[in-house]
Amino acid sequence: MKTILNSRCKPESDFCIFTKKLVPLAKSSKHTSALQEVDGIPQPEFISQSALQKAMAKRRIQPSADELLAGILAHDKTALSRAITLIESTNPDHLTKANTVIQGCLPHANRSVRIGITGVPGVGKSTFIEAFGSYLTQLGKKVAVLAVDPSSSISHGSILGDKTRMEELVKDENAFIRPSASGDSLGGVARKTRESIILCEAAGFDTIIIETVGVGQSETAVHSMVDFFLLLKIAGAGDELQGIKRGIMEMADAVVINKADGDNVAKAKLAKTEFNRALHLFPAKSSGWTPKVTTCSAFEKTGIDAIWELISDYLTLVQSNQYFDQRRQEQNQYWLMETINEQLMQRFYHHPEIAPLLEQNKKAVQNHELSPFAAASIVLKKYFKED
Structure with missing residues (x-):
């Protein structure tokens, strides 16, 4: 065949590959079995270049x-x-x-109620927040949810799936959901959650909900930026033993047994009794508030109103005895020191003289040529001398 369209062939090969059939070619003097691409019909463009350029231009405008x-x-x-x-x-x-x-x-900030919500993975934090947030918006509240998702220590990525879980709340005009990656923060709080609270308050949101990654001793970071700390639990998972442990239970202003529905109602009531007993083992809070235990079903949206009533009672108490303002002042001081520590670390690790020296000393420590303490001393002396 003399005319070949849209083909992939080599002039010296025996066959040329068409879209539907093989066509024999004339033998050439130099014969090989390899194949070679030749120019064919160009593929049509599937993306509008003009629309793409407009989108990119708009994105570049900050x-x-x-x-x-x-x-x-x-x-x-x-x-x-x-x-x-x-x-x-x-x-x-x-x-x-x-x-x-x-x-x-x-x-324009500091005009909201800040609520921290934590609990073990699988306790139903996202489902609870959607039910709770929807209830508050029905009362006329403006709710901002700052959801912190765990980051991978390997790929450093996060799925940020909270908006997917809260599919009803995300469509509410009086709600705002912002998922953020926890990064390397131990407290289960994104690096800039504290500043995000200020922005949300200035935007007119009167109820700020912070959802954390999970339970641990480092959850103090959450406790240090909220007015009310709510701990979600589930019954029948061996969780009752946690009631006699200190740490997270001491910080909780309320313990809510979630998933109290179906066959789990009896277990939830038993867990409530166990946690009530455990809370009496802890010393009285400086706020004058006695932590409460209640049950709810975020799936069936039952018991949500009782939780908001409980939070309202707490706010009435701490605002009347001045603890609310005192707590906010203490939190501001705490985050001042945290911000100083964070900026010192950033400045240290991004210093142009420190980065190569640090890598050099890391290798020396790995090869047992220096102790970690001696290596740290060398790097710090260099940093303070440069500054």
């Missing part, structure tokens, strides 16, 4: 700090999301802009 601030104060969720992305950025160039936005939001 709003200024004043524009972000104006959007937040106008209760624009898009501006709020972009501002949170800005403050979560690890790019040093974004720090000044982020601080400007946070500073502008401060006069």
